[in-house]
Amino acid sequence: MRIDTKAWRIDLSAQSFATFRPGPAAGASVPAWRAEAGRQWHETLRQQTESANDGWQFEVGVACELKSLGWTLAIAGRADQWRETNGNILIREIKTVLGGLPRAPDKLRERYPHHFLQLAVYCHAARIRPEVKSVIGEVVFVDPADGTIQAIALDEMAEQALLSQAEAIAAHAENRRESHARLLALPDRLPFADPRPEWLTAGEELEASTGNPLRLFVAPTGFGKTSSSLRHGLSLLRSGRAGKLMYVTGKGTGQLQVITELRRLATAKELRAVVLRPRSEHELEGMPNDPTDIRRNWSKAGIIPSKLLEQGADLGLVRQLGRMAKVPPWLITKAMVAEADVVICDYNYLFSPAQRPALELLPGWFESDHVLIVDEAHNLPERVAECLSLSANAAGVEDAANELASAQAPRQWIDALLAWSAFLQRLPKADTVDPDDRLEAIGHADRFIVLAAEHPLDIDTLPERAARVAMNTVLWQARLESMDAGWLLWSPEASTLNLDCLTAAKTIGERLQQQAHTLLLTGTPGPRGALAADCGLEPENLVRIDALAPWRHEAYRVAIDGRVDTRYKTREQHHAKTAETLAQLAEAEGPVAAFFPSYKYAESVAAVLKATNPRALIATQPRGLRPDGMSRFLDQSLQPGSILCLIVGGALGEGIDLLGGRIGTAVVIGPALPEVNALQEARRKMFEQAGAEDPFALAYVRPGMRKVNQALGRLVRAPGQSARVLLHCRRFGAETYRAALSPEYGDPEVLVDDESFLSWLRS
Secondary structure (H helix, E strand, O other): OEEEOOOOEEEEEHHHHHHOOOOOOOOOOOOHHHHHHHHHHHHHHHHHHHHOOOOEEEEEEEEEEEEEOOEEEEEEEEEEEEEEEOOEEEEEEEEEOOOOOOOOHHHHHHHOHHHHHHHHHHHHHHHOOOOOOEEEEEEEEEEOOOOEEEEEEOOOOHHHHHHHHHHHHHHHHHHHHHHHHHHHOOOOOOOOOOOOHHHHHHHHHHHHOOOOOEEEEEOOOOOOHHHHHHHHHHHHHHOOOOOEEEEEEOOHHHHHHHHHHHHHHOOOOOOOEEEEOOHHHHOOOOOOOOHHHHHHHHHHHOOOHHHHHHOOOOHHHHHHHHHHHOOOHHHHHHHHHHHOOEEEEEOHHHHOOOOOHHHHOOOOOOHHHEEEEEOOHHHHHHHHHHHHOEEEEHHHHHHHHHHHHHOOOOHHHHHHHHHHHHHHHOOOOEOOOOHHHHHHHHHHHHHHHHHHHHOOOOHHHOOHHHHHHHHHHHHHHHHHHOOOOOEEEEEOOOOEEEEEEOOOHHHHHHHHOOOOEEEEEEOOOOOOOHHHHHOOOOHHHOEEEEOOOHHHOOOEEEEEEOOOOOOOOOHHHHHHHHHHHHHHHHHHOOOEEEEEOOHHHHHHHHHHHHHHOOOOEEEEOOOOOOHHHHHHHHHHHOOOOEEEEEEOOOOOOOOOOOOOOOOOEEEEOOOOOOOOOHHHHHHHHHHHHOOOOOHHHHHHHHHHHHHHHHHHHOOOOOOOOOEEEEEOOHHHHOHHHHHHOOHHHOOOEEEOOHHHHHHHHHO
16 A cells, blocks of 8 residues: 555555555454465366356456545456456455355355455446446355355445445545654754764764665764664654654664653654564463454454554553453554554564564555664674574474364364474484485475465464464475575474575565665674675665764773683683683772673683682673663672673673673673584585685674674763773684774784783783
């Protein structure tokens, strides 16, 4: 659906017209197997009809215009079956449904009003054709489980339903027009009472670069990238150059910071914003599944998404409302997203094939009218590759089969899942899958595609895990069939099969270029052109804006500790020296932040520290803490002489800004390279085959050093702050690693022995 507020025109498909519902059904999607079942039954009935040789046409293009509330709705679509005889037209729409047929016609009309609306569009378009005498329409329902067919004619109320739907869509468009008008009056506020000159300069440069749809904004941690980019995004909304702002992040913890920054620029009444949290966080026990019941409860409770947005409703309030109204909170949030000016969410909702429909099918969702801001864009290539990848293990599939059996799902699905589980069970741990096993995996995946058409599952009635496994089985077939050099099929563990994406550049580039404006944010862009290539963009098409931060230029004093080797095979030999170094720094400078590449490594060194320094104050970053818990951890642990064992790439190394100005000394224990495994080796070979000068650096050094730069960047976030940093591994002295360090860390000296270390410590 495309809404042109200046021309008062709405262009949309017949399906979009029919399925439009701004309330609890906003953005409802059809699972892949249901679509496949529909396609197969369309083809079956087409063949049957063609064999009768009775003048039928198929997939007939139809278009018409409707007028409502001053708006013009231009609707186009294709009717499944069409026969015209002497000015008399018969139109059929084929629809697959679950739950058994036949049923009372009124029940089907109530349950599937969108099917009759779509047919009504085609009948209306047929009636306005010249020399047409009569038009009859039929919705032909098919139960794919047993092939039962039930045809129901369009009744005399269809035309009125058509006009009512047109009015509802026009009212939605009018709301959008009013929203645009409201955004034109959006105040232009500064988020700080006294912004730094370089922050204001960056804002001016962002405005000056607006003519370029693809931009990269590079600024260090603490500069104010979030507030600067949000203010610029609101400027695009205010000027009418975009209709909605999407702010995507790689970590849920960052989303709360974004909404806080946004509220410094505009209140909830001035700007409708929503944080889209995962569906799992919305789940409540005892929620109804039947759409009719949900619509009734919605209406009874008087839920108005725009009012919730103006109240600044968060997930807690939405869950409370859903519990009282007996409406699934996820449906309330999606309806709010449809009417929001700003949507803050995870990368997945833009890039994951499984989660994209949650947004793309919302009423009026039109990405070429959006401004997209991508936070921590350096993480995007890895995250998108992860969400495109697939994994299955024998135990999980067997559990899903048992859950399907308990839910009385078709026996064919249960047997197929058990056979898939048995196949997975016998797979050994392997860096590559045997060709015969690959062919067998394809055979299982093909079977699931057939089952999806012949015995489609009603996902809404299934347990969550069973539904997730069933949905993934359908994805395997297409991925395995089209697998090329950009994918790795392997078994990281016994009884497990992974299909991992090696590079998501093509997918990322396509999605970014669909937006009206795309702004990538990062403090660690890597070598020039690297991030553009990783995101599937031509470097010359990605305009780069570099923010100045003169207060950081001499804020770091960095040295490389060449006394130790922290590679996996040798690090244990140096645990004592690492522990001694941390103790010396803590005694002289404490508190000290020690960044480790893993919990296991941190815990091993902490054990040596406790054994050699029983009175040492040591605190290890807890696993899985939310932002409030992380803040408490720091408050309790930051004491004179304390040693904080943190994880590179964890919440305190990236995404949560709690260290700036509170830690003056940091030690990075090793360059945090990715684990050497089949997946990383496949990526290295991919770079090698592409002719890269240093494939190892691309596959291992660059992602590891990016995490190091990100962690160090969080130590200095404002003028007057400074940090002493020790890069604790001789590998940091190699040119490949030095080149990957951010320029602001200078040209660190290498400490080759205890004497040079103590001299650096005393200086």
